[in-house]
Amino acid sequence: MTAAKEMLEGVGLHQDPSFLMALEAVLEVLPPSRSFTGFDPVEAAAPAASDFEVLEGLRRLCFGDEVDEPKQLSMLHEEAAQ
Structure with missing residues (x-):
């Protein structure tokens, strides 16, 4: 993960609003893992x-x-708490 962070910072994506919105959107549509x-x-x-x-x-x-x-994780946490 550290290498990924360095790479993103190196190309300036870590501050790119479009990249951050895309990351957020992808995390909402991919199925969560085990x-x-x-x-x-x-x-x-x-x-x-x-x-x-x-x-x-x-x-x-x-x-x-x-x-x-991701909202889907928030919903899982809420469900588990009930």
Whole structure:
């Protein structure tokens, strides 16, 4: 993740509003992985769930202040709390 952060900073994407909006949008449509839901996604969605896991890790590491947690994760947290 550190290498990804350095690469994004090197090309200036870490401050690009279009990139940050795209990251936020992608995290809302990709299915969350097992590490966030507690269950495996259907087989066809597994690659996309892996992408979600990596991008959410990147968001937390690099963009936690600029990009909000995906709403689908917030809903999972709320559901688990009930």
